[in-house]
Each structure stands twice: as structure tokens, then as C-alpha cells.
Amino acid sequence: MTTDSFRPKEKISTFYPPQRTLLGPGPSDTHPRVLSAMARPTLGHLDPVFTEMMEELKSLLRYVFQTKNLLTFPVSGPGSIGMEMCFVNMVVPGDKVVVCRNGVFGGRMIENVERCGGIPLVVEDKWGDPVDPQKVEDILKKNPDAKVVAFVHAETSTGVQSDAKTIGQIARKYNCLTIMDTVTSLGGTPVYMDEWDIDAIYSGSQKCLSCPPGLSPISFSERVVDMVKNRTEKVHSWFMDINLLLGYWGSTTRTYHHTAPTNSLYGLHESLVMIYEEGLERSWARHQRNHEALKAGLETLGIGYVVDAAYRLPQLNSVHVPAGVDEKEVRRKLLNDFSLEIGAGLGDFAGKIWRIGLMGNSSKLENVIFFLEALEHVLTDLGVQVNKGAAPSAAHQYYANNPTA
Amino acid sequence: MTTDSFRPKEKISTFYPPQRTLLGPGPSDTHPRVLSAMARPTLGHLDPVFTEMMEELKSLLRYVFQTKNLLTFPVSGPGSIGMEMCFVNMVVPGDKVVVCRNGVFGGRMIENVERCGGIPLVVEDKWGDPVDPQKVEDILKKNPDAKVVAFVHAETSTGVQSDAKTIGQIARKYNCLTIMDTVTSLGGTPVYMDEWDIDAIYSGSQKCLSCPPGLSPISFSERVVDMVKNRTEKVHSWFMDINLLLGYWGSTTRTYHHTAPTNSLYGLHESLVMIYEEGLERSWARHQRNHEALKAGLETLGIGYVVDAAYRLPQLNSVHVPAGVDEKEVRRKLLNDFSLEIGAGLGDFAGKIWRIGLMGNSSKLENVIFFLEALEHVLTDLGVQVNKGAAPSAAHQYYANNPTA
Structure with missing residues (x-):
């Protein structure tokens, strides 16, 4: 049997994208240093030289997130996988989760809670307004069994920033874990994960980090890691189960989990070096x-x-x-x-x-x-x-x- | 507050990987044409020039998979996400799924079935042996209510190839859908998705396609698309729900779903153009x-x-x-x-x-x-x-x- 019947009819050749100036909501223009980094030779994902670079990546991410969390690494997928990784690990069926919605991405968080079998308690604010911390406190007062508070630090759909520090304090006061979306904020405006007492944070490579899209830096507090280790029901997702990812991105072992996207990681490393140099x-x-x-x-x-x-x-x-x-x-x-x-x-x-x-x-x-x-x-x-x-x-x-x- | 307390103590600078010759089980050496492609300027993921390239990518993938399936595209994540995307869409709690295990990746399929709430019916073969089609038929005879047959075409852990055509025929005879892993086979040995009557297929970018790791080409038959459209229970994963992905990778609409990994996709496009040129x-x-x-x-x-x-x-x-x-x-x-x-x-x-x-x-x-x-x-x-x-x-x-x- 010949394969030609499935050949594209039109002639397809090398793709040369035009040079744009990207001033949309992301991706932003990838820095030439990052583009060069991605074009370097591929290494095996268990190569000792590569795993050394992984350690540097983790250090650099701790710096931009302002955290000492050991479990800080780039997820091999876009920001929406970073988001889902937080929910799928931290929410078990029946859990009450406060979700603050003041734009598109709060809405996506609600979808995530529901698909994990959780019960979303929605704090609504107008598009373009920040999350009202008082509403968060009100809903927690009424629901002392709520387990998680999730909110978007910088809403990409509206351009508004919410008061993460205050929301973090309220969540802690009511014994809740926090999930914070920093896809658009990280690198562009202050993010202090540890000082703000945030438990789970995720971002994207394609905004203020000047990389192409495709990676999602993430960090989890010890509280989250302990909780996930003690889950009785397995995490629904094999790929996103942090119990398994710990074996690859942890500091002592390099158990094969999935094949890391080497060249994209070179790019992220370079962009983080640039932020480290700039401060x-x-x-x-x-x-x-x-x-x-x-x-x-x-x-x-x-x-x-x-x-x-x-x-x-x-x-x-x-x-x-x-x-x-x-x-x-x-x-x-x-x-x-x-x-x-x-x-x-x-x-x-x-x-x-x-x-x-x-x-x-x-x-x-x-x-x-x-x-x-x-x-x-x-x-x-x-x-x-x-x-x-x-x-x-x-x-x-x-x-x-x-x-x- | 200063951010310096979180700065890496050691000096971190640009990462220059050595030039290797990669003769492991993947990644293989990325072709220089692919490396160059990835270093081209980033485009917005909804840019009309970019979406034209997406259409070419889909055509080229149909060629390498030898399929006419409309829903054929590269998943924005490594092969393990491709695998999970098949299971999470096609398996609902209580479904019986025949899984053939003759190496590591069959084992991972079982994990996936379990996490979807399905019941794995395991066909065991020795590591290094191909899947025995007779055993598949035997288990289907005993389980006429089985819904899916899943197997690995080319087991990366052992180097064995199974008889996909015969397994595909048996599965169809017993009215089952098929899931086939072609991470290591695609581009290196014959894969005829349509002729072999395979319903869901996934691969990886980093083996015979000569790209860096990070993308998972995937294709679903109309049967799968119809079934997923008619699911009563939502797919557990938001990111992997093909009902939502259809809006972005479908041929008529470009609804924002997630931000596609532009530069990695340039690389995959180039590698597929090379296969198209070579034949x-x-x-x-x-x-x-x-x-x-x-x-x-x-x-x-x-x-x-x-x-x-x-x-x-x-x-x-x-x-x-x-x-x-x-x-x-x-x-x-x-x-x-x-x-x-x-x-x-x-x-x-x-x-x-x-x-x-x-x-x-x-x-x-x-x-x-x-x-x-x-x-x-x-x-x-x-x-x-x-x-x-x-x-x-x-x-x-x-x-x-x-x-x-």
C-alpha cells in the first residue's frame, strides 16, 4: 500500500513567521537571547548536564516567585495545565472551594473545581474590579468547612490586580489553603509567595518572562505536599500527580516520569537568568x-x-x-x-x-x-x-x- | 522588603549544552533545520499567519498517521499527556478497558484507566515479546461489554513491535474502540491509522520526528468524537477535554482555549515538512x-x-x-x-x-x-x-x- 493518498495536496514548505511587535495580552516578544537558547543542541532528559540545569531553573524560579518551597519547577505544558495541576492535586470530591471570579480565568477555575468533584463557592466581582477581600471573608465565615481559596492575582482578561496579601491572610485565618494565578503578574509586578502565605502558585512562560508559550512555572508549599501525600484517593490525573512528579523534579532523585521539553527549558532558563541579572x-x-x-x-x-x-x-x-x-x-x-x-x-x-x-x-x-x-x-x-x-x-x-x- | 533574600547564592549564567550524539530511546538529535525553526520570532497564537500554519500542521500529521481524521493535531504537552488525553476522554467510570501490557507503557495505560474510574482487563505478555492477539480475542470473548482496547504499537522499554492491524481487527469485531501508542513508531516504521481501523492514536515529537520533546501529535476517529460529544458526565480534565479543544484546533473556529506553544510548533512543522520531502x-x-x-x-x-x-x-x-x-x-x-x-x-x-x-x-x-x-x-x-x-x-x-x- 502506498502512503501517497494521504499526502497533503498543496505543497507545504518551511514556515517563516513575520517579525511582529507583540503588544497583546501574551505571548510577548521572545527575547533574542531566549530564541538562541532554544536553538541549542537537545540533551537527554536524564543527562547529568541537563539535570544540573534543572536545579538552576528551580533556584531561579524560587527567586521570581519569592519562595523557599522545595517543590518549585516548570510544568511541561501551558499555564492552563499549571492551573489544573493545582486543583487536581488539592481538591477531592466534596471539597468546598472558594473561587473569586472577576474575569475569564476565575471562571476557568470554577470549571476546574467542578471537574475535580469539588463544590465551588463563588465570590463575584465585576469585570475590571479587583477581588473584594471582604466578600472572601464573608463567604468563609458562612462556610467554616471550606478548604481552599483560589483567585487570580492579575486578570489577563481585564488588566486588574487583586490584593493578594490581604486575601492570603484571610484564607489563612480561616484555615484554608490558597491557589493563586500569576500568569500575567510574574516578573512584571511584585509577587511575594512566602510573605503572602500562598500555598500554590502557577504562571506562564509567555508574558513577563519573555519566553514562547508552553511552560508553566509552579510552586507548592510544604502544606500542599503533605496534604497530597496523605490523600486516600489517587489524583485523577496521572500526568499532574505531584506525588509522581516529585520523583523527577525533586532534588535527590531523577526517576523517569515524562520526557522533559529540553529546548523550551533552555529558553526559560535563559529568560530567568535575564531577570536575575536585571533584578x-x-x-x-x-x-x-x-x-x-x-x-x-x-x-x-x-x-x-x-x-x-x-x-x-x-x-x-x-x-x-x-x-x-x-x-x-x-x-x-x-x-x-x-x-x-x-x-x-x-x-x-x-x-x-x-x-x-x-x-x-x-x-x-x-x-x-x-x-x-x-x-x-x-x-x-x-x-x-x-x-x-x-x-x-x-x-x-x-x-x-x-x-x- | 527586598527580594535579595531569595536570590540564588551561586552565580547562574547562560546554559550552553554540549553537543551530544543522542542514540538513546529518545530524545533523538534535533535536526538543525528544526532548531532554526524554533528560533524564529514568536507570533500571537491567534495570528492569522499562525493559524494558517496550524492547518498545514494538521495536514502533515494526517499524512504521517495515514488518516483522514479531522481531529488530528499536536497536543501542547509531552506524550504522556497525549496518552492521558485518550483515556480521559474515552473512559468513563465503570468502563471495562482491555489493556495490553508488555513493557513500561502498557503499565502506565493501566494507571490511566484506573484514575479514570475504569476497570482494566489486563492482557499480559513477557517484556520483549509482542502483544499476543489471541489473548486479546480471548479476553474480549469473556467480556463482551468491554469498551476499549488499548495497546502500545512500539514498546520503548523493550524495542518490540506489536501487530497493530490484527489487534485493530479483533477490537472492531468485538465492537471496541482502540487506543494505540505510537510514540516510538511514528515516522520510523509503518503506521496506517485508517487502514488498521485505530480510533485514537498519540505519539511524541522527540523520537523519529527529530524534534525536541514537548509535543504529542494525536488523532481521533469520528467515532471517538461522537462518543465524547455525547458523554453525559463531563471529562475530568478541563485541559484535555476534546470538546473544548475542537474549538481551537477545529477547522472553522479559533476559539481561545489555551496559548499554543508557538515556537515548538514551528519546530514540529519543520520536522514534518522534512518527512513530507523525504517521503x-x-x-x-x-x-x-x-x-x-x-x-x-x-x-x-x-x-x-x-x-x-x-x-x-x-x-x-x-x-x-x-x-x-x-x-x-x-x-x-x-x-x-x-x-x-x-x-x-x-x-x-x-x-x-x-x-x-x-x-x-x-x-x-x-x-x-x-x-x-x-x-x-x-x-x-x-x-x-x-x-x-x-x-x-x-x-x-x-x-x-x-x-x-
Whole structure:
């Protein structure tokens, strides 16, 4: 039998992606150092040279998460696997789990609780608002048997940041474990896992860590590890069972579990080395400074923010689409004419907002200026009256007045 | 608060992996074309240019799987997630699942069935033997209510190949769906998903596809898709629920599900383009030819195969360690003195066999010769009497007598 009947009819050849400027909600632009790292020769996943690098990766992740947790490692899958890994290990059928929903990802957490057989107790806040810690306390008072509190630190769908420290304290007061999503916050704004008393945390490689998507850094407290070790019912997922993963990512053994994604891990290692070189405080300050410059520029165009200044994420700028403007056409023109990507709104925000990411390697002066210039251009094209040059000028002015420390 | 207390104490810098020759059970050497592809600029996962490439990926995967299944795509995770995705969608609590175990990965399938709440009916065969189709038929006769038959086409732990066509026919006769593991076979030996009537198939990127580890090509028949659509109980896993994945990897919609690992997918695309250029038949023939040359060389050293010739995988050569030889020391010396990796035995085979992979880009003349030469050298170092030069010579002879068609 010949295999040709299944051959693609069209001719398929090497794929050459265009060079974009990625200013959406993630992925951000992968740093050239990270791209180079991923193109280095593959090693066996049990090679002693590779396992040494794994130890460095764990140290570097403890630094960015600000934790001493031994069980800190990158999951071999995207952030949604990181999320699921927390729930599937920590929730057994019948468990009550407080889930705070103020955007898309809180909703996904509820799905996870249900699929684990848990009972979600939902704390609702408006899209664009932070989680209200008082509501968390109220629901815990009424449900003293709740076991876990889960919330999103930085909601990628809205650009809002919640008060993780206060939520962490409340959860502890009511004897609950905490699960925190830091997919968009890690590396861009302060995350202090240990100081905030967070038990399980996960993130993604493709936002403020400047890697391609595909890996999910994760960390679990001793409390979680002990609890999972003592589960009577097996974790539903073989791949995500941390009892098994401990054998591969633990510090003393290297029992084969799955084949680690070597080259993606080289990339993550390099991006973490870059944060280690820059220093977390300086990375956070850089994200803040570029955000302020962008805001100064957007103000000249009359474009305002969705989220209140007190809770705004510097790395993810959710802004209102000006009245009468076809937002889809603006994004299309930015992509086609300037090879520049920004994000659309999700859910209720679809068609109403843009999400402008300044994350990781994408958070830099040249991108802020380029974007503001391009946006002026596109809006003019679409017949919006714009005071040309004012937006980049305002950003430049902000930079001049606020030099890097 | 300063972040410095969590900074790694040791200085950590860029990781430069050594150049190995990977002749273990996977990963194999990533082809330079694939490495280059992965280092290209990241695109947004909903970028129209990227989604066009996704369609090509699906076509190319249909070619290597030899299937027309619409739901054919690379899972954003390693082969073990591919395996779990099959079970978690196809097995509901109480389902009887025939699992054939003749090595490590059949054992892992049993774990998966149990964690899905299914009842595994185990067909046991000796490690190194293929699955006995008669035993499959016997167990199905006794269990007419069995729902699924799961087996490993190419057992990575032993190097044996099972008769997928016959097992597929038997399963169909008893009205069962089939799950087949092709992690080690795909691209190296014939796989005919549709002709063999297989319903669910998964593989890995890091063996005969010459990519780094981290992706799991997968395909489901319409029968599976229909069954999963009609499940009354939700799939336990949110990430692996094919009802949700259909929205992202389906052909008409691009609903955001998770952020696809863009750069790893560039790599897989390139490796599949290479197979498409070479042609499947020629790729299979190349694996066979290099296997025969290796075997000719090993024979001069008195090294014999674990698996009977009729069921031997050309891409994974399981051979007996010569009596009195410290196999670990041989592997250590190959790695340290020649930067060459071969694999150890697992389970009962630990310490008794080597697994020599000639997979994908690693399956080439220069590797066969280099390995035989290095092995002679190491054995001599360890005091084994070797007729120096005989092994590479025998391989050369084989190549000369069997030119590429």
C-alpha cells in the first residue's frame, strides 16, 4: 500500500513567521537571547548536564516567585495545565472551594473545581474590579468547612490586580489553603509567595518572562505536599500527580516520569537568568515606567483605562475603544500595516476594549513610541481627528522627566 | 522588603549544552533545520499567519498517521499527556478497558484507566515479546461489554513491535474502540491509522520526528468524537477535554482555549515538512537500513538482540549487555569520552540491556559507524577482548551491499 493518498495536496514548505511587535495580552516578544537558547543542541532528559540545569531553573524560579518551597519547577505544558495541576492535586470530591471570579480565568477555575468533584463557592466581582477581600471573608465565615481559596492575582482578561496579601491572610485565618494565578503578574509586578502565605502558585512562560508559550512555572508549599501525600484517593490525573512528579523534579532523585521539553527549558532558563541579572525590582520598575509613558500618550488621544488606577496592571493596559471607532479594523490595520499586535476584549468586553500588553521583553521605550505613532496613524486613516505627534511626544516627555533610577 | 533574600547564592549564567550524539530511546538529535525553526520570532497564537500554519500542521500529521481524521493535531504537552488525553476522554467510570501490557507503557495505560474510574482487563505478555492477539480475542470473548482496547504499537522499554492491524481487527469485531501508542513508531516504521481501523492514536515529537520533546501529535476517529460529544458526565480534565479543544484546533473556529506553544510548533512543522520531502516509505527504509548495519556491527562483538527478529523495531535496538561487562560504566564512558548517549534498561531489564536508538535525524550512517567505533574503544578500555575495527567494518560492508534504493 502506498502512503501517497494521504499526502497533503498543496505543497507545504518551511514556515517563516513575520517579525511582529507583540503588544497583546501574551505571548510577548521572545527575547533574542531566549530564541538562541532554544536553538541549542537537545540533551537527554536524564543527562547529568541537563539535570544540573534543572536545579538552576528551580533556584531561579524560587527567586521570581519569592519562595523557599522545595517543590518549585516548570510544568511541561501551558499555564492552563499549571492551573489544573493545582486543583487536581488539592481538591477531592466534596471539597468546598472558594473561587473569586472577576474575569475569564476565575471562571476557568470554577470549571476546574467542578471537574475535580469539588463544590465551588463563588465570590463575584465585576469585570475590571479587583477581588473584594471582604466578600472572601464573608463567604468563609458562612462556610467554616471550606478548604481552599483560589483567585487570580492579575486578570489577563481585564488588566486588574487583586490584593493578594490581604486575601492570603484571610484564607489563612480561616484555615484554608490558597491557589493563586500569576500568569500575567510574574516578573512584571511584585509577587511575594512566602510573605503572602500562598500555598500554590502557577504562571506562564509567555508574558513577563519573555519566553514562547508552553511552560508553566509552579510552586507548592510544604502544606500542599503533605496534604497530597496523605490523600486516600489517587489524583485523577496521572500526568499532574505531584506525588509522581516529585520523583523527577525533586532534588535527590531523577526517576523517569515524562520526557522533559529540553529546548523550551533552555529558553526559560535563559529568560530567568535575564531577570536575575536585571533584578526583580528593576524589572518591576521598568514595567511601571513604560506603562506610565504609554498612559501619557494615550491621554492625548482621549483614550482612558478600564481599571481604576489603584488596581491597574502596568503590563496589561485595558483601555476603552474611542466612541465610533471600529476596533477590529484598528487591530487589523495595526497588524497588516505595522506588523503590530494588540489584544481584543473577551466576553462582555468584546468590541469595547483593547488590551495593550507591555510585558517582559515587549516592555520597552521603542515599543511604546512605535505603538503610539502607529495608533495615531491608523486612527487618522479611519477618519478620527488626531493631533499628530502628540502621543509619542507625551510619552517621550514622561521618559525625560522620569529617568531610570 | 527586598527580594535579595531569595536570590540564588551561586552565580547562574547562560546554559550552553554540549553537543551530544543522542542514540538513546529518545530524545533523538534535533535536526538543525528544526532548531532554526524554533528560533524564529514568536507570533500571537491567534495570528492569522499562525493559524494558517496550524492547518498545514494538521495536514502533515494526517499524512504521517495515514488518516483522514479531522481531529488530528499536536497536543501542547509531552506524550504522556497525549496518552492521558485518550483515556480521559474515552473512559468513563465503570468502563471495562482491555489493556495490553508488555513493557513500561502498557503499565502506565493501566494507571490511566484506573484514575479514570475504569476497570482494566489486563492482557499480559513477557517484556520483549509482542502483544499476543489471541489473548486479546480471548479476553474480549469473556467480556463482551468491554469498551476499549488499548495497546502500545512500539514498546520503548523493550524495542518490540506489536501487530497493530490484527489487534485493530479483533477490537472492531468485538465492537471496541482502540487506543494505540505510537510514540516510538511514528515516522520510523509503518503506521496506517485508517487502514488498521485505530480510533485514537498519540505519539511524541522527540523520537523519529527529530524534534525536541514537548509535543504529542494525536488523532481521533469520528467515532471517538461522537462518543465524547455525547458523554453525559463531563471529562475530568478541563485541559484535555476534546470538546473544548475542537474549538481551537477545529477547522472553522479559533476559539481561545489555551496559548499554543508557538515556537515548538514551528519546530514540529519543520520536522514534518522534512518527512513530507523525504517521503514516509523512504524514511522507514532508512531506519531499516541503519538498523541492519548496526546489527551487522554488533554481531562482530557477539552482542545479540533482546527481541525476536520478526518483531524488532529498527529504530530502537534492545541488546544484551555482554556477560561480565559493567553496563553503567560503558554508558558513562560513552557519554564522557565520546559525548554519545545510549539508554539503559528499565524495570526487570535494568542492568541487563542497552537501548540503542537510531531515530529520526539520529538514524544515519555516520552515527552507526561512530557508535560502533566508540563501543569497541570503551569495551577494550574495560578489558574486553575486541577485534578492533571489525564492527564498523561490518557496518560499512552492509551499507556497500545494500545501497539506498
